[in-house]
Amino acid sequence: MRVKVPQTIVTFPSGSEIVVYNYLTKDAITCAPADTYWLTVAPDWTSIEDILVAHPHFEPQSLQHEIKALVDLGILLEEGSSNAVKEANYNHSWELGRAAGFFHFAVMDNEYADLSESVSRQKHRTLADPSPDLFWRNSDKAISLPKCNRAESQPLFDVMLKRRTNRNALPDSISLPELSECLYAGLGVVGFVKSETCLLPLKLTPSGGARNPFEAFVWARNVSDVSPGIYHYSGLDHSLEKLATDTSQLPMDLFKGQDWTDNMPAIIFLVAELRRTSWKYNDPNAYRVVLIEAGHIAQNMMLACANNNLTTCPTAALSHRHVSALLGLSDITQTPIYALLVGKPGANSDVILEPGIQNCHPTSHWAA
Secondary structure (H helix, E strand, C coil): CEEECCCCEEEEEECCEEEEEECCCCEEEEECHHHHHHHCCCCCCEEHHHHHHHCCCCCHHHHHHHHHHHHHCCCCEECCCHHHHHHHHHHHHCCCHHHHHHHHHHCCCCCCCCHHHHHHHHHHHHHHCCCCCCCCCCCCCCCCCCCCCCCCCHHHHHHHHHCCCCCCECCCCECHHHHHHHHHHHHCCCEEEECCCCEEEECCCCCHHHCCCEEEEEEECCECCECCEEEEEECCCCEEEEEEECCCCCHHHCCCCCHHHHHCCEEEEEEEEHHHHHCCCCCHHHHHHHHHHHHHHHHHHHHHHHHCCCEEEEECCCCHHHHHHHHCCCCCCEEEEEEEEEECECCCCCCCCCCCCCCCCCCCCCCC
């Protein structure tokens, strides 16, 4: 049996102890500072026998037991194990640096508080630590801007004002043309620009280096003229290709128990192919750019849906492993980032107040 220390280990202090965390597998232990020595004994594949020979002052059976315990805890890798294969794939494919890798894998498949727990936590925190201001005011020295009421701009602002997240969807289907406009607004290819290395696709949203890392997958549950199932959307062909039939699982299983998702007739998953971006930009900031692009795409899709009197509810609370399995994603650089759930809006219980009606604190953020 040969073992080695993963290259995806990070350590940080916790009181008088040290936390050792493998961000690729999410395994963690807490140990005494001196115990971190064992993270140095096998930087490459090393047999347990060689480790025992190099440490004659330790009782062999006890040391062997401790090494195997670290393997079971994910802090050491066993050659040929599933974790070793996963790390080899990571080392081969991941080009965005360890800082981005730490963030990326640390946020995958985390547990979320349900709505009641979240509200309870906020109420409790408000007692001792009120929420920070959600907007900054200017002083009376600020320049007042003209109202955005030009006739040529009004249709655009009308659509923007119409966009609201309404999770109370009706049981009605949405139409294929409505879904089509939504997908095209976010990911439709509208042209190409020639670079020194290749033709780069142009879309209706900006993309860092025009690398356009996102693909869309659609779970059509109640879309007219479309049989239920999982589809891939091609932005170049503007077409849907069926990948799998409808599943028996409920959407809430993919969205951390959010039961409102079960009523939505169409679900769009935005999946990043990270190698498109990392092929050109192999630094952690490129990962940040990819996340920003998901927001550009989603906003276009939501405005297109608002223009068709649909509600589009975005969420990043994904069960990444289950979503990847549903969509048939296996490559470590292909990852679901964001989802938009589309439907016909029902009654909205949110109370919307016009600016100025709110009891706004008048103090200027910029006042001396």
